[in-house]
Amino acid sequence: VTVTELTLELPALVDQHCHGVLAGGPAGRAAFEALLTESDAPPAPGTSFFDTQLGFAVRRWCAPVLGVPPHCPPEEYLARRARLGTAESTRLLLRAAGIGTYLMDTGLPGDAPASGAAVHTLVRLETLAERVAATAPRADAYLAALGAAIERAARTAVGFKSVAAYRHGLDLDPAPPAPAELWTATDRWLTSGDRGRLTEPVLLRHLLWSAARTGLPLQLHTGFGDPDGRLHRADPLLLTDFIRAVRPTGCRLVLLHGYPYHRNAGYLAAVYPHVYADLGLAVGHTGARAEAVLGELLELTPFGKLLFSTDAYGLPELYLVGAVLFRRALARVLGRFTADGSWSRDDAERVAALVAAGNARRLYGLDGP
Ligand SMILES: [Zn+2]
Numbered sequence: 001v002t003v004t005e006l007t008l009e010l011p012a013l014v015d016q017h018c019h020g021v022l023a024g025g026p027a028g029r030a031a032f033e034a035l036l037t038e039s040d041a042p043p044a045p046g047t048s049f050f051d052t053q054l055g056f057a058v059r060r061w062c063a064p065v066l067g068v069p070p071h072c073p074p075e076e077y078l079a080r081r082a083r084l085g086t087a088e089s090t091r092l093l094l095r096a097a098g099i100g101t102y103l104m105d106t107g108l109p110g111d112a113p114a115s116g117a118a119v120h121t122l123v124r125l126e127t128l129a130e131r132v133a134a135t136a137p138r139a140d141a142y143l144a145a146l147g148a149a150i151e152r153a154a155r156t157a158v159g160f161k162s163v164a165a166y167r168h169g170l171d172l173d174p175a176p177p178a179p180a181e182l183w184t185a186t187d188r189w190l191t192s193g194d195r196g197r198l199t200e201p202v203l204l205r206h207l208l209w210s211a212a213r214t215g216l217p218l219q220l221h222t223g224f225g226d227p228d229g230r231l232h233r234a235d236p237l238l239l240t241d242f243i244r245a246v247r248p249t250g251c252r253l254v255l256l257h258g259y260p261y262h263r264n265a266g267y268l269a270a271v272y273p274h275v276y277a278d279l280g281l282a283v284g285h286t287g288a289r290a291e292a293v294l295g296e297l298l299e300l301t302p303f304g305k306l307l308f309s310t311d312a313y314g315l316p317e318l319y320l321v322g323a324v325l326f327r328r329a330l331a332r333v334l335g336r337f338t339a340d341g342s343w344s345r346d347d348a349e350r351v352a353a354l355v356a357a358g359n360a361r362r363l364y365g366l367d368g369p
Pocket of ligand 1: 105
């Protein structure tokens with residue numbers, strides 16, 4: 001097979017959406033495998049999560065970084081990893097990933113993946129609301145404390161993140177809730193005995209609007225993820241009326257993950273000036289097919305509005321695999337565009353640098369206002 005790969009001089013990547021690394025490392029093979037899947041269940045009897053595109057990608061790209069042959073069996077890889085220890089494996093894998101900046105969603109436990117990299121914070125709205133509810137269990141006090149907490153968060157974070165897709169679905173009423181509706185829903189939630197997990201759609205809408213009014217970018221989970229959600233209710237097209245309604249606030253919306261609706265996200269980014277599309281998560285999980293997914297995103301998404309991320313969580317392997325597969329997919333897709341004369345080499349290099357880092361630096365103001 002002839003593959004035209006473009007040799008690209010990329011800037012250090014900006015991972016615009018990721019989570020922490022588990023510092024203690026996974027305890028054994030089952031715990032490691034559980035982090036290779038979005039499923040919350042063990043693999044089917046007689047199967048392994050290593051037998052997936054992501055599992056294959058880990059064996060291909062992480063094994064040589066830890067000093068074992070590419071494609072070596074999982075047992076050999078995990079034995080080598082255990083011999084090196086979690087701290088040393090993590091250091092080697094993160095160094096090889098070539099990520100210069102992490103924007104970290106603090107909604108899940110874990111430590112910043114950095115060693116020498118810049119780390120910025122994305123505040124997860126639902127987690128913030130649940131924390132406030134634990135200390136302000138009455139509607140008036142809760143709403144005031146929540147407003148103050150969002151304002152405080154906006155002073156230090158680079159953006160907000162919402163998992164409304166998991167908690168309810170993106171088929172929310174697009175308008176900001178009226179005060180009476182908001183108060184009644186708040187009171188209902190706080191007195192329901194289930195303050196631990198926010199699923200009340202009126203309150204989820206209130207969070208989205210509160211974040212939008214801060215002027216910081218708002219990341220929204222869309223597309224595939226863990227089985228908490230119903231995938232068909234995570235299609236970003238369900239956000240169309242919200243996207244229109246929120247535009248006057250000046251808030252920029254980042255549609256995360258997207259797969260298998262990434263083309264829909266690309267369409268929304270194409271027609272609404274304040275919408276951006278992300279290609280994280282899908283890249284790692286589609287492995288040898290990442291090139292196809294990136295190619296589809298580059299069909300409609302304006303080149304100044306596509307953002308790289310890994311959505312890595314827990315395992316340092318996921319940062320490396322996300323970064324390597326992204327660079328490789330980019331080199332191949334742009335290699336084809338230039339080889340057949342559709343794109344100039346200069347344009348390909350400029351777009352590659354935008355997606356790898358430049359778009360995120362501009363969107364989140366990482367180089368100052
Ligand atoms: Zn995430």
